[in-house]
Amino acid sequence: MPTSIRTGLYTPKFGNSDQMDVPEIYIDAEVFQIYDENDDLLVQVTYEEMRGIMAIMAAEQEKRHLFIKAKIGNN
DSSP: OOEEEEOOOBOOSSSOTTSOBOOEEEEOSSEEEEEOTTOOEEEEEEHHHHHHHHHHHHHHHHHHHHHHHHHHHHO
């Protein structure tokens, strides 16, 4: 069953930066989509794409953790 939620206020990085937006997120079994207040589609991501993004994020965190651990080991 699809779900729609509203998130908190945010200032967009592009466009009119003095205006706060409340995006709506639509979630179903295939994708999730983010719409702005004018119901314009901003982002659409499939779950396969999200898994790839999360894997990259985890690798970046692990790389940072190993870098910090190496720095501590050298001191």
